[in-house]
Amino acid sequence: MKRLRVGVIGVGHLGQHHARILAALPDVQLVAVADSRPEQARLVAGRLGTEALDDYRELLDRVDAVSVAVPTTLHREVAGAFLARGIPALVEKPLAGSLAEAEELVALARSTGAVLQVGHIERFNPALSALQQKPLRPRFIHAERLSTYTFRSTDIGVVHDLMIHDIDLILSMVSAPVQSVSAVGLSLFSEREDVADARVQFEDGTVANITASRASYTAVRKMRIWATEGYASIDFATKQATLVQPSDAFLAGQLGLEGVDTAQPAAVKEHLFGKILRVDKVETSGREPLALELEEFVRCVRGEARPRVGGEEALRAMRLADQILKSLEAHRWEGEPSVATAPALPPASTSVFRGPHAWRLNSLRRSQASKPAGY
Structure with a gap:
């Protein structure tokens, strides 16, 4: 069988593991790794015996498929360039930085027929896979995903960074349309929400409570499911x-x-x-979920399987995430009118309640106000 020519774009904290696993697959040729930081590309390429690039566009005519692990705000540009040429792409979660961009990527894949798989890695967690052998019809779901602040993925808030995992999992369990969403958010370290809590009700009566934090003292990745057939508890961290x-x-x-x-x-x-x-x-096996995900991607590119999380599934998760963010932005704190959080310096009144981060922002505002014009 001809080896699949694959490139990895973005070889930082997560992307370097994409490259490591793909380089070890016998039916894959890791053509090159690309990163805007040349030294990082050379470091990873040197370990894996492949070529280092600092411009992803050099891969456009050299690969059969790509794995994209760049910052979320660049997903549309980078993955879109390959999908537009009909080149299959595995894109790390979330699919894109906005719902509009996610829809554009799905439309591109649909128009060219290219495989689009999205890296919702918890779908490959062995604890979930084992539990799926014992079907449940959820009626109430409680998901909690907490992590310490890592200073990564600051281009997006916690809804797209962490909560999106559980949004996708819940939507894979509940097929009914969403009826209502209520959410609140808190900002502690960044200019976007670092803590979010959402209550989602579906048209069949199923209710899901979802909590996510990237400013937690302890790390937790758990889901509890109450169903007609019984109760299930999943610890994604311990599998x-x-x-x-x-x-x-x-x-x-x-x-x-x-x-x-x-x-x-x-x-x-x-x-x-x-x-x-x-x-x-x-009981669960010890296989690495990321390896299972990438192996599936290779099979999908070869036409031997369908992505567990394709563009349409990821788009459904993005749509619910968008509803959660809109509800979060509409929330009123102490009766103040809500204002959506802006990427730049946010206004004093904001729908994302600001804790310690607000002290720094208020201090910054006072210092800016005291500066002479044209400073």
Whole structure:
């Protein structure tokens, strides 16, 4: 089989791992890595025995497919250049910096027939994959994704940076249209929202609460699902899952408390979560999710599979993210009219409640006001 010629564009914190995995695939030739920082491109290329470029456009006539891991605000430009030529692209999440740009990328892929896959890596988490073997129909979902501040992805807020993972996962579980969205956001370190909380209700009655923070003291990546068939808990960080389901006896209305000392909480718990409710620890394998994602991309380029998260699926997540951001921007703090957060210095009244970051901004405003004209 002819080796697939692939390039990686953007080899920073995440992109260098794309390059590492692709270089190790026997049916892939890593043609080159491109990065606007020549020294970073040379560093990664040297480790992998490939060519270093500082202009991604040099790859346009040399590859069969590309992996794009540049800052989100550049996704439209970079991925669009390849999709317009019919060259398949794996684009890191989120699909684009705005809903309009995401729609343009999907339209480009559709018009040229190029494969467009989006890097929603949690779809390849073994805990989720194992749980999918035990189908659930969610009725209430609670997702929590917290991380410390890394000073990366500051071109986007936490909704597109972290919450988008859980938005995509929830939409993969719930097919009903979104009925309503309510959200609030907080800014602590950046000029965009660093903390966000959203409540999403679907037309079939399913409700999802989604919390995301990139300014947390501790890191958490968990989802809890209450369904008709039982309850599931997924820890994406440890790749572990737990499924709790009612026993046949419980479904038949039999609690079977005979012989149980109800005055002893430990005895009641042991009986409840063992005989009345079945508790199963879902076993997972140790494969690296990013490797699984990239291997799927190669198969999709060869026409052997369809992307688990293609352009249309990623676009649906972007649309819900856009609804969440609009709700966040419309929220009123202390009755003040809401104003959308701007990329530059935001106004004093803003829909994103500003904590410590506001002190720095207010100090900056005072210093700017004191400067003479033309400074």
